[in-house]
Amino acid sequence: MNRKKGISSKRVKTFWGVLLSLCVAFTFMPAALPSSANAVSASNAAAALYKADGKTVVRYYSSLKSAIKGLSNNNRIIKVLNKDVTLTGGITVNRDYKYTIDLNGHSVTGSSTSALLDITAGTVGIANGTITNTGGGSTVAENGGSAVLPEDYSGSISSSSLSHIPQAHFVNLTAEGNGSQTLNGSSWTSGSRFIRTGSSLHLTFTPSDTSVYEVAGLTVNGADKGKITSYTIADSSRTRDYSVSVKYDYISFNVQAVTMMGSSANTICGTIDPAGTTAVRKGESRTITISAKDGYQLDDVVVDGVSQGAVTSYTFSNVNEDHTISAYYEKTALFIMLDPGHFKNYNKGAVSGYYEGNQMWKLGNYLESALKEYPGIIVGKTKSSLMTYESGVYARGLKAKGYDLFVSLHSNSSDVSSVDYPLAIVSANAPMYTEARGVGVKLAKVVKSTMNTKQDYQIWIKRQSDGRDWYGVIRGAAEYDVPAVIVEHSFHSNRTAAKWLMSDANLQKMADNEAAAIADYYGLSKDGTVAAPKKPTGFRLTVRSSSKIKISWTKSLGATGYQIYRKDSSGNYTKIATTSSSSYTDSGLVSKTTYTYKIRAYRTNGSAKTTSSCASARSATTK
Numbered sequence: 174m175n176r177k178k179g180i181s182s183k184r185v186k187t188f189w190g191v192l193l194s195l196c197v198a199f200t201f202m203p204a205a206l207p208s209s210a211n212a213v214s215a216s217n218a219a220a221a222l223y224k225a226d227g228k229t230v231v232r233y234y235s236s237l238k239s240a241i242k243g244l245s246n247n248n249r250i251i252k253v254l255n256k257d258v259t260l261t262g263g264i265t266v267n268r269d270y271k272y273t274i275d276l277n278g279h280s281v282t283g284s285s286t287s288a289l290l291d292i293t294a295g296t297v298g299i300a301n302g303t304i305t306n307t308g309g310g311s312t313v314a315e316n317g318g319s320a321v322l323p324e325d326y327s328g329s330i331s332s333s334s335l336s337h338i339p340q341a342h343f344v345n346l347t348a349e350g351n352g353s354q355t356l357n358g359s360s361w362t363s364g365s366r367f368i369r370t371g372s373s374l375h376l377t378f379t380p381s382d383t384s385v386y387e388v389a390g391l392t393v394n395g396a397d398k399g400k401i402t403s404y405t406i407a408d409s410s411r412t413r414d415y416s417v418s419v420k421y422d423y424i425s426f427n428v429q430a431v432t433m434m435g436s437s438a439n440t441i442c443g444t445i446d447p448a449g450t451t452a453v454r455k456g457e458s459r460t461i462t463i464s465a466k467d468g469y470q471l472d473d474v475v476v477d478g479v480s481q482g483a484v485t486s487y488t489f490s491n492v493n494e495d496h497t498i499s500a501y502y503e504k505t506a507l508f509i510m511l512d513p514g515h516f517k518n519y520n521k522g523a524v525s526g527y528y529e530g531n532q533m534w535k536l537g538n539y540l541e542s543a544l545k546e547y548p549g550i551i552v553g554k555t556k557s558s559l560m561t562y563e564s565g566v567y568a569r570g571l572k573a574k575g576y577d578l579f580v581s582l583h584s585n586s587s588d589v590s591s592v593d594y595p596l597a598i599v600s601a602n603a604p605m606y607t608e609a610r611g612v613g614v615k616l617a618k619v620v621k622s623t624m625n626t627k628q629d630y631q632i633w634i635k636r637q638s639d640g641r642d643w644y645g646v647i648r649g650a651a652e653y654d655v656p657a658v659i660v661e662h663s664f665h666s667n668r669t670a671a672k673w674l675m676s677d678a679n680l681q682k683m684a685d686n687e688a689a690a691i692a693d694y695y696g697l698s699k700d701g702t703v704a705a706p707k708k709p710t711g712f713r714l715t716v717r718s719s720s721k722i723k724i725s726w727t728k729s730l731g732a733t734g735y736q737i738y739r740k741d742s743s744g745n746y747t748k749i750a751t752t753s754s755s756s757y758t759d760s761g762l763v764s765k766t767t768y769t770y771k772i773r774a775y776r777t778n779g780s781a782k783t784t785s786s787c788a789s790a791r792s793a794t795t796k
Contacts, residue, residue: 223250225414244268253277269294276302288314298367301340323369340370343414350421351381374406389422424455435752441575442469442502453492460488468506468551475499503751504734505777512555512581513537516563522665533582534559539684548779570649579650579657584665594628595620596661601634609656615690695731703778706732708785714793719764725756732774740769767794
């Protein structure tokens with residue numbers, strides 16, 4: 174027989190408990206007020222607090238008194254808004270800041286036997302309106318603070334009325350060092366002046382001894398104006414407070430020092446010390462030292478446009494003008510970035526103990542050592558240890574900056590355990606594709622022959638919808654036009670392949686063979702001999718302006734760099750640049766003049782160096 178379920182006493186108690194809680198909540202909950210009930214805005218404010226620019230509102234207030242109370246910074250402007258102000262008594266002005274009360278063309282009227290504005294702290298500028306005390310007291314009193322009226326205004330704060338106070342703004346001056354300043358012809362040491370608006374301000378800055386000192390720097394409202402001796406604030410610009418800072422120091426000149434590869438600044442190739450812009454005191458000397466980093470050699474040092482040869486130091490003596498010094502380098506090595514794929518204990522294989530991250534780390538170390546046996550190869554790695562994590566794939570690819578080749582080492586995986594072939598995934602786009610595919614084919618063949626895989630090697634490219642490379646490491650390397658290859662050493666899901674890759678002896682053999690394949694592709698050998706590179710193709714000139722011609726070409730297989738020559742007035746060719754890039758911009762040329770160029774590739778292996786024949790000469794005329 175069916176019976177209805179009754180309501181238990183426990184559920185009844187729970188119901189009444191919830192009801193009681195709701196009643197209590199509604200009983201003691203305050204009535205919600207409209208969010209705008211007491212809001213002060215531009216439409217109903219009596220005053221507003223502005224930044225020193227006179228344009229940016231910090232906050233609106235319902236009264237002049239509350240605006241003064243709301244001050245919390247120097248260099249503010251309190252502006253009266255919308256209507257005249259009537260006070261029921263005096264106001265104590267006790268904010269210890271420097272600021273302006275801008276009456277904004279309005280009047281402030283009140284009745285007090287003492288002062289309407291009793292300034293007990295701070296420095297207060299009063300401008301642009303009228304203040305009247307009808308109770309017999311003064312308009313303003315200074316009782317610990319300072320009241321400032323516009324310069325040249327005839328009114329006195331002790332009077333009962335200040336009529337038509339003109340608009341004015343603070344101008345603050347700080348000066349450091351040996352010198353003097355004037356404002357509109359009158360001497361001004363430092364500090365603040367409250368100057369009426371209506372005329373331009375002319376400031377001058379004079380070092381105490383112009384043969385020794387100079388204006389080292391001038392800033393106006395934080396903006397650097399340089400080493401100038403005068404500055405004018407036009408009347409049309411005087412709608413705000415101004416802060417002026419001048420520094421006097423010993424006369425100095427700038428020495429600008431940079432390291433260069435071709436026509437571009439490059440800090441990878443070497444060091445110059447001190448680098449950048451250095452101020453040198455007049456009459457003193459400064460020595461610049463220059464050195465090359467591994468894989469580069471100093472080609473030339475150019476001082477003020479004049480070649481000094483491959484000097485490792487240069488001294489500017491008795492400096493009396495600005496100077497420039499540029500150190501030019503040429504690449505002497507093949508730079509390879511190795512990327513041992515993944516991290517510790519990542520991607521378990523078909524045999525016990527196999528992890529892709531662990532075995533590729535070992536292979537990367539073996540390959541690094543094998544490549545270093547070739548005198549002309551510099552090797553880097555994307556990580557320094559076998560970690561339990563790794564940075565993003567794109568970030569690893571970006572580490573190819575400054576390198577010539579990026580190689581990422583992996584083993585593949587498949588749901589089909591019999592799959593057994595090497596795979597090279599290469600850069601999909603120009604200018605990297607040709608070189609990446611060439612290296613990729615060689616490495617894939619090496620993996621096939623060394624591991625004796627059952628299936629032949631494959632070469633892949635893959636792009637995103639935007640045309641860039643699909644794989645993050647290749648895409649990162651492409652940011653710097655570096656050819657990249659992902660090498661899959663067969664499949665660790667295949668027991669035979671995984672077992673082979675577990676052997677350290679096999680990994681060493683693989684590393685030796687892969688290093689030999691890379692060296693062969695670039696024409697390098699362990700004995701230091703080096704094959705000559707092919708001459709550059711696609712050599713062309715593009716006139717950029719009346720003083721610049723861009724020289725560009727297609728990179729040659731295995732070239733370490735390129736030497737650019739320009740024909741001089743006597744018909745001889747002089748080397749003007751060495752670069753590892755595929756372009757160079759020749760600047761400082763003469764308008765409407767024809768220039769003729771040649772270019773050749775070079776390849777180095779340690780101290781050995783060979784060059785290609787020159788590409789046919791090309792000529793262009795500047796605009």
